[in-house]
Amino acid sequence: MNKCLELFLTFAKIGTFTFGGGYSMLPxxxxxxxxxxxxxxxxxxxxxxxxxxxxxxxxxVNTATFIGSKIAGIPGGIIATLGVVTPSIVIIMIIANILNLFLENIFIEKALSGIRATVCALMIYSIWGMLKKSIKDILCVGLLICAIIATLFLKISPVYISIFGISLGVIYCLCKKEKTK
Amino acid sequence: MKLLLLLYFEFFKIGLFSIGGGLATIPFLQELSVKYGWFSQELFADMIAISESTPGPIGVNMATYVGYHTAGIPGGIISTLGLISPSIIVILLIARLLTHFKENKYVQSIFYILRPLATGLVISATVQILKIALFIPNAQSFITALKVKELILFFTMLIAIFSLKKNPIFYIIAGAVIGIFIL
Structure with missing residues (x-):
């Protein structure tokens, strides 16, 4: 029981003091x-x-579940995960509330316009990082273009694109095995 | 009650199908906006900014925000639980099964295919946000649709981000301050 409380508090602390998630959480x-x-x-x-x-x-979240389950089994995995998301839930709800109150304010409106333009630039930077990691050859370029066309113009749900990707990955692996035989 | 179930189900789906973390959840969330009209595209861009500049994983912050905006405090909690449920189930299974998961040939092939697809999805989502942040909707010509000041801010930020590599919060705060004085 004590171990679970310790897990919860440790992961809540990690959730509170990391911004951006993913790799920024690693240190x-x-x-x-x-x-x-x-x-x-x-x-x-x-x-x-x-x-x-x-x-x-x-x-x-995945990493928290992993470490929690290693320390205290299934309950540990669940508790560590709840710990890592609890600060987010509390903080976001407070901010959403404050923002709703001031949304009509002209200064907030201007600040938000500036923030939106900035978010676009930040997203392009993230995409650049993703491109470097994901594009290995011409097939990858083709897949990238297909995904853009499918979502932007054909309005196909990302869910189907993920399912398609997983199926194609399995087929690709089977084909590669055939070749090596 | 029905809305809460729907939120749980939709976020469970997002948790299950968004692979790769960080911005991977964004295209799925954008689909929610189109499908149910729970939030506008403008608010969506603000949500990304807030999720990036507050503690915690972006995906979790976004889920809480969308859920709270749609159905209050229970909505925020239920959406987040929906998002993390598939993770918990999948990871607990994998933690027992194998430590060589990443070396598995199938897993490697799936990721080789899935990574460029996921990147494409994020690009599409970003295009939608760019349209709202930098262009005036339903303008008569391309030139009149341009939000010139916003575009200048956008390109300035882009150069700064690529050359300085500071924490995103730094840019978001700078964007807000510049917005108040110039836009």
Whole structure:
């Protein structure tokens, strides 16, 4: 029981002090989990991250579930995950409330216009990072263009595109195996 | 009650199908806006800004925001639980099964295909946000549709982000301050 409380508090702390999630969370996880609590080694954390990336869902959440389940089984996995999302829930609700109150204010309106233009620039920077990691050859370029056309012009749901991608990945692997035989 | 169930189901779907973290949830959330009209595209851009500049994973922050906006405090909680449920189930299964998950040939092939697709989805989502942030809707010609000041701010930020590599919060605060004085 004590272990679960400790897990919850540690992950709540990680959730409170990391901005942006994903990789920006890694240093905080390393400090808390590896150095302070000694719940896992650096190598294990890197492995959890790698698997967290190739499994559905938010990477930070996946990593929390992994570490929690290693320390205290299934309840540990669930509690660590709840810990990491609790600060978000509280903070976002407070901010959403405040923002709703001031949405009509002219200064807030101007600030939000500036923020929107900035978010566009930030997203392009993130896309640049994603492109560098995802485009390995001409087939990848083709897939990228197909995904853009399918969502932007044909309005196909991203859900179907993910399902299509998973199926195609399995077929691709089977074809590669055939070739090597 | 029905709305809460729908929120849980929709966010469960997002948790299950958005792979790769960070911005991967954005195209799915945008679909919700189109499908149900729970929030406008303008608010969506604001939600991204707030989710990026507050503590916690972006995907979780976005889920809480959309849920809260749609159905109050229970909505915020239910949406977030919906988003994380598939993670918990999948990871608990994988944690027991294998440590060599990443080396698996199938997993590698799936990711080789899925990564460019996911990037394409995020590009489409960004195009939609760009349209709202930098162009006036239903304008008569391309020239009159341009929000000139916003465009200048956008390109300035772009150059700054690529050359300075500071924390996103820094740019969001700068964007807000510049917005108040110039826009």
């Amino acid at each position: 905080m996880i390393q400090r808390e989990i590896v150095e302070h609590k000694k719940w896992a080694t650096n190598e294990e954390i890197v492995n959890y991250y790698a698997i967290g990336q190739c499994t559905p869902g938010v990477i930070a």
